[in-house]
Amino acid sequence: DIQMTQSPSSLSASVGDRVTIACRAGQRISTYLNWYQQKQGEAPKLLIYGASNLQSGVPSRFIGSGSGTDFTLSISSLQPDDFATYYCQHSYSAPLTFGGGTKVQIK
Amino acid sequence: QVQLVESGGGVVQPGGSLRLSCAASGSSFSTYGMHWVRQAPGKGLEWVAYIRNDGSSQYYVDSVKGRFTLSRDNSKNTLHLQMRSLRAEDTAVYYCVKGKRDYSNYVFEYWGQGTLVTVSS
Numbered sequence: 001d002i003q004m005t006q007s008p009s010s011l012s013a014s015v016g017d018r019v020t021i022a023c024r025a026g027q028r029i030s031t032y033l034n035w036y037q038q039k040q041g042e043a044p045k046l047l048i049y050g051a052s053n054l055q056s057g058v059p060s061r062f063i064g065s066g067s068g069t070d071f072t073l074s075i076s077s078l079q080p081d082d083f084a085t086y087y088c089q090h091s092y093s094a095p096l097t098f099g100g101g102t103k104v105q106i107k
Numbered sequence: 108q109v110q111l112v113e114s115g116g117g118v119v120q121p122g123g124s125l126r127l128s129c130a131a132s133g134s135s136f137s138t139y140g141m142h143w144v145r146q147a148p149g150k151g152l153e154w155v156a157y158i159r160n161d162g163s164s165q166y167y168v169d170s171v172k173g174r175f176t177l178s179r180d181n182s183k184n185t186l187h188l189q190m191r192s193l194r195a196e197d198t199a200v201y202y203c204v205k206g207k208r209d210y211s212n213y214v215f216e217y218w219g220q221g222t223l224v225t226v227s228s
Contacts, residue, residue: 001169034214036152043202043218044144044152049210087152091213094166096142096154 002026002090006099012107019075021102023088028068032092035064035073038101039084048073049091078104109133109217111203116222123193123226129186129203129219137161137181140212143188145199146221155201156188157212170196193226200224 003026013019023033031051036044046055048064051071061076075082083106088099110132119125127143143155156177157166165177176189186203200221206212 032211032213036215038152043220044215045218046207046214046216049207049214053210055216089152089154089215091211094157094213095168096157096213098152098154101151 001095002029002092002097004088004090004097004099006086006088006102008102009100010103010105012105013078014107015078015080017078017107019078019082019104021073021086021088021104023066023071023073023099025069025071025090025092029090029092031067032090033064033066033071034089034091035062036087036089037082037084038087044087047086075104109205111205111217111219113201113203113219113222116201116224118225118227119193120228121194121226124189124191125193125224127188127190127201127203127222127224129188131184131186131203131205133184135208136184139208140206141179141186142204142206142215143177143186144202144204144215144218145197145224146202147196147199150199153199157206158186160208160212190224193224195226198224198226 033051035048038044052064063074115127203219204215205217207214207216
């Protein structure tokens with residue numbers, strides 16, 4: 001199984017800040033990496049697929065990058081609606097696994 | 108856009124069984140793969156199972172192999188997860204999820220609202 005490791009597990013930031021979340025895969029997965037946002041009490045929502053492709057309807061302040069084993073999700077200017085938990089997930093092969101999540105909180 | 112509505116969750120004793128269902132709106136249900144993903148209370152996300160668009164293949168996380176069975180009825184736009192020999196660690200919100208057909212069915216494109224399964228005596 002491919003292990004996915006996210007860092008940090010939580011962070012505090014202010015509106016307008018640039019935020020970066022890291023995700024590392026336990027083996028090389030090319031660009032088979034996706035990012036999800038989950039707000040409290042809601043289902044997750046797809047943000048980025050294929051490491052850097054923005055899902056339809058997602059604001060352009062969300063930027064995904066990376067390939068191989070190391071990936072990042074950046075939010076260029078944090079907005080009040082962005083306070084949530086973010087998960088990475090590989091789509092290389094089954095079993096599909098998620099990172100442990102990064103909770104973005106208000107400073 | 109697809110809408111997914113789960114049902115069948117509830118409280119069950121350890122060792123018991125439960126059948127979850129997911130109803131998909133819209134056409135083209137038979138053209139995309141489907142998943143179940145679960146989330147234990149206060150925990151992260153865990154992929155549970157996947158079924159191909161035509162139902163010909165299923166994949167499971169090791170912890171549910173031999174206990175859970177995933178099936179689909181494309182004539183009724185429904186997905187079913189039969190869960191047997193339930194354990195306390197199966198307690199979670201179970202999400203029905205549609206694969207992103209135009210890119211990869213292993214990308215979780217649309218999620219239902221989830222149904223809670225509680226395994227407790």
